[in-house]
Amino acid sequence: MAASIAIHLEFGGGAELLFNGVKKHHVTLPSQSEPWDMKQLLVWIQRNLLKERPELFVQGDSVRPGILVLINDADWELMGELDYQLQDQDNVVFISTLHGG
Amino acid sequence: MAALLLFVSVSKKCVKCKEAPAALVIRAGDAYCRLCFKDFFIHKFKAVLGKNRIIFPGEKVLLAVSGGPSSCSMLRQVQEGLSQKANKKLRFVPGVAFIDEGAAIGQSVEERQRTVAELQAVFQATGFPFYILPLEQVLDLPASVVATNPSPSEQPASAYKAAVHHFVETDGSNFPRPQEPKKTLLPRVQESHTLMLQQLLGSVKTLTAREELLNTLRQHLLVHTARTEGYSKLMLGDSCTRLAVKLLTSISLGRGAQLAQDTGFSDSRYGDIILVRPMRDYSAKEVAYYNHLFTVPYVVIPSVDTKTVDKASIQRLTESFVTKLQTDFPSTVSTIYRLQLHTCFMHISALNISCVLQVSSDSLAVKPSTFFEASTADSSLWVLIAELSVLHLYYRLPETTRLKSLLCYSCALTVRDMVSDDVFDPFMHEL
Numbered sequence: 001m002a003a004s005i006a007i008h009l010e011f012g013g014g015a016e017l018l019f020n021g022v023k024k025h026h027v028t029l030p031s032q033s034e035p036w037d038m039k040q041l042l043v044w045i046q047r048n049l050l051k052e053r054p055e056l057f058v059q060g061d062s063v064r065p066g067i068l069v070l071i072n073d074a075d076w077e078l079m080g081e082l083d084y085q086l087q088d089q090d091n092v093v094f095i096s097t098l099h100g101g
Numbered sequence: 102m103a104a105l106l107l108f109v110s111v112s113k114k115c116v117k118c119k120e121a122p123a124a125l126v127i128r129a130g131d132a133y134c135r136l137c138f139k140d141f142f143i144h145k146f147k148a149v150l151g152k153n154r155i156i157f158p159g160e161k162v163l164l165a166v167s168g169g170p171s172s173c174s175m176l177r178q179v180q181e182g183l184s185q186k187a188n189k190k191l192r193f194v195p196g197v198a199f200i201d202e203g204a205a206i207g208q209s210v211e212e213r214q215r216t217v218a219e220l221q222a223v224f225q226a227t228g229f230p231f232y233i234l235p236l237e238q239v240l241d242l243p244a245s246v247v248a249t250n251p252s253p254s255e256q257p258a259s260a261y262k263a264a265v266h267h268f269v270e271t272d273g274s275n276f277p278r279p280q281e282p283k284k285t286l287l288p289r290v291q292e293s294h295t296l297m298l299q300q301l302l303g304s305v306k307t308l309t310a311r312e313e314l315l316n317t318l319r320q321h322l323l324v325h326t327a328r329t330e331g332y333s334k335l336m337l338g339d340s341c342t343r344l345a346v347k348l349l350t351s352i353s354l355g356r357g358a359q360l361a362q363d364t365g366f367s368d369s370r371y372g373d374i375i376l377v378r379p380m381r382d383y384s385a386k387e388v389a390y391y392n393h394l395f396t397v398p399y400v401v402i403p404s405v406d407t408k409t410v411d412k413a414s415i416q417r418l419t420e421s422f423v424t425k426l427q428t429d430f431p432s433t434v435s436t437i438y439r440l441q442l443h444t445c446f447m448h449i450s451a452l453n454i455s456c457v458l459q460v461s462s463d464s465l466a467v468k469p470s471t472f473f474e475a476s477t478a479d480s481s482l483w484v485l486i487a488e489l490s491v492l493h494l495y496y497r498l499p500e501t502t503r504l505k506s507l508l509c510y511s512c513a514l515t516v517r518d519m520v521s522d523d524v525f526d527p528f529m530h531e532l
Binding site: 065 | 123125137170342389390394403407420428
């Protein structure tokens with residue numbers, strides 16, 4: 001039984017427009033039998049935080065192409081992407097890299 | 102399985118220093134640690150300018166900053182490059198130009214002022230002179246903005262080295278000092294101008310054409326500002342990713358002949374003002390990561406295609422296509438980039454593209470004034486185009502005039518989108 005964990009979320013590069021313009025969110029993920037992973041976090045975000053246009057943030061199981069994901073300031077590609085298991089106080093950042101110039 | 106993945110990633114070291122843990126995957130397989138990434142990022146900027154040797158010491162360079170991540174990152178690199186005491190210090194005199202496009206997306210005056218105030222704070226912190234340009238100003242531009250002005254005499258390659266040597270010897274004291282940033286009041290915009298601009302943009306039926314028109318208007322305003330304020334170079338912040346999308350989009354829009362200049366490192370079609378793209382070797386991902394790590398301020402400003410679906414415009418569709426491919430094939434953007442380099446060598450500039458809306462590689466063959474009833478060469482090009490779309494001015498064109506001859510293929514498509522279907526027109530249907 002995994003305890004509930006606190007996660008610091010940040011949205012940037014325009015992604016925040018889908019979350020009422022709010023960039024930083026401090027959330028608590030409820031405790032559950034298995035540890036939380038990124039895949040489940042995305043589902044949770046879609047259900048609880050995303051205000052509009054889910055297709056602009058998620059695509060299938062993962063984030064939409066063009067959105068950079070950082071876990072504790074490191075590229076999530078180096079952390080296992082969707083399979084990374086979240087720890088308490090982890091910092092997850094989603095930055096949209098689409099049409100920014 | 103997950104445990105195995107964790108093991109693999111934790112042990113991944115930076116490919117450069119091989120000591121610190123890797124923080125960002127740049128190209129396929131290349132992962133850098135934070136410090137090596139920072140060095141790599143900063144070095145690339147100076148290297149691309151140094152390699153091309155196009156910006157001379159003491160030269161006035163106007164930085165076009167849209168508020169977006171790439172151009173703000175470019176601004177930060179210029180700041181960094183100018184401030185170092187090192188040998189490789191940048192040596193030009195920068196100014197900043199920002200175009201307030203609030204009218205194009207229907208923002209209220211208050212919203213526009215808020216955005217401008219945010220950016221003004223960023224610009225003031227740099228200490229560079231800056232110009233806030235409402236897009237409405239493009240309506241007042243003379244038609245001559247699209248003319249190719251004579252460029253300063255061709256400098257031989259050796260001139261660059263000599264200029265640098267001279268600069269270092271005299272400690273830069275003979276060159277123009279960075280100007281004192283003048284107290285810029287937010288320019289007042291007449292409501293009639295805003296309405297006219299909105300009418301102009303609104304008369305364009307498709308988002309594709311509207312985006313292209315906006316690009317054209319933007320570029321004209323920037324070049325005009327550079328000319329009037331005495332800048333000889335204009336720096337644009339397009340990243341590699343953005344230019345790859347632009348390249349494919351251009352082909353779809355019939356701008357293949359102008360590819361090399363539209364997406365290359367430098368664009369000399371205006372003659373006296375040379376457009377330079379120092380960010381073209383940076384992917385959007387690298388820019389986003391650097392900005393996040395080193396808190397580079399930028400302002401997210403919605404544009405005409407924000408939150409639109411993939412199929413809303415050719416530009417959006419191409420962007421979606423490229424970014425999706427890039428996820429699975431990390432060499433996509435760099436392959437498109439190399440394609441661009443090849444087109445440079447294909448002598449495409451030999452095709453004389455003369456167009457009233459775009460500057461031609463040849464001197465402007467056709468003066469817009471001879472084709473419109475308004476005969477003064479000084480009349481605003483954009484007012485005429487606005488009239489064309491809104492008042493159907495083309496009816497007054499002499500019969501022998503072929504509108505087709507005034508515009509390049511791509512711009513003809515844009516203008517065709519501005520005319521409503523229900524008006525029969527012997528001139529427009531030939532486009």
